Amino acid sequence: MEGYPLEQQNWKPIIEGLLFAAGEEGLKPKEIAQILQLDTREARRLLKEMAVEWKEAGRGIQIVEVAQVFQLTTLPEHRTYFEKLAESPSRSQLSRSTLETLAIIAYRQPIIRVDVEEIRGVKCERTIYQLKRKGLVKEVGRAEGVGRPILYGTTRDFLDYFGLKSLDELPPVDSIFHWTEWEQEREELYQRLGVEPQEEELEDEVAEVPLEAAERS
Template identity: 55%
Template sequence: MVNLFMDYKEVKSIIEGLLFVSGSEGMEAKQIAEIIEIDVEEAVDICHDLAADFRREGRGLQIVEVAGTFQMTTLPEHAPYFEKLAYQPQQASLSQAALETLAIIAYKQPITRSEIEEIRGVKSERGINNLMAKKLIQEVGRTEGPGRPILYGTTKEFLDYFGLGSLKELPPPPSFLPQDVLEEERLLFDQRSIFTDTAGESSSHEPEE
């Protein structure tokens, strides 16, 4: 039964927002149902209804169900345009935010998006997507926790990009201190010279992109 305090249209709108913010990890119907306080079967039906809306309206996004998880993704036929965006010359260099995300993955891999965001203190989905598009990181598996979040790690292209023979050539990693996330990040990037020197980035902290 749909939440008594919300009508069907509102519930569908909330689910659309949830799928958007969950990114590539998506959400299981059970998670959606618990958040909105509706039946699991109702959550599944609404996701299917929402997917039909997207198809009927010719949207640039789609909702797909993969192994019981609903995800909002781009259309496969649009992939060539996204590749052009990712590899435009002005997109070649890495922003400070992307460098931070990449360094965290390099030192802490395999690591989930939520763990990266816990360290950085900001959303990192866009930075992760950019790094994926540049083939500097890749999906290396999934955790066994709820929703089975994606684990990320670096690639051979990462080593080539920074002129490394192996991950062993990275500077010694800092001590990660969960009780002090900001200090943890500062310590990490005190040792990021191989990133900034190679990519030619400024040392100012930029917002996530």
């Protein structure tokens, strides 16, 4: 580091930042040494020292060495809390089928569930329920006609989730959802696994959610 004598430079915060930036791939002491223009043995000494200091300080992350690569990880005793975070409706990733349903609602809103199911060709009650729990979809009114079914639309959280300022920024649907390619990939996977295509669509029909009663209220 130009302008900083090696014996005066506080390398540890820099190493911490480097490990954070490296993510799961981590860094070898040699790589850190090259970046900081240090001796490899000195880089390793600093890493080992930091690992001990963090443990003694009771920090929530740790430095571990795996196959001569150092990386930042969470503590194994906190695993339960991270599992809860991953299971949180607002944090869990969207499956392909859920994205398809969300895309239909986003581009055709306001839309009733029956119309979504007609476009997708499968039951979407459970998927829409999950999207509502995630805060990406909401009820925006009632359609005219028999039973006055619920109309669905996207939320402000939907815009935040996809980094949009408004619905006007939605790109052409074909640029995001390549339906033909997806169907071909799906059929090829079925052939390799020897699975009947109908089985995948069952995920939208199982575990029926009692929404009908709520929709009638």
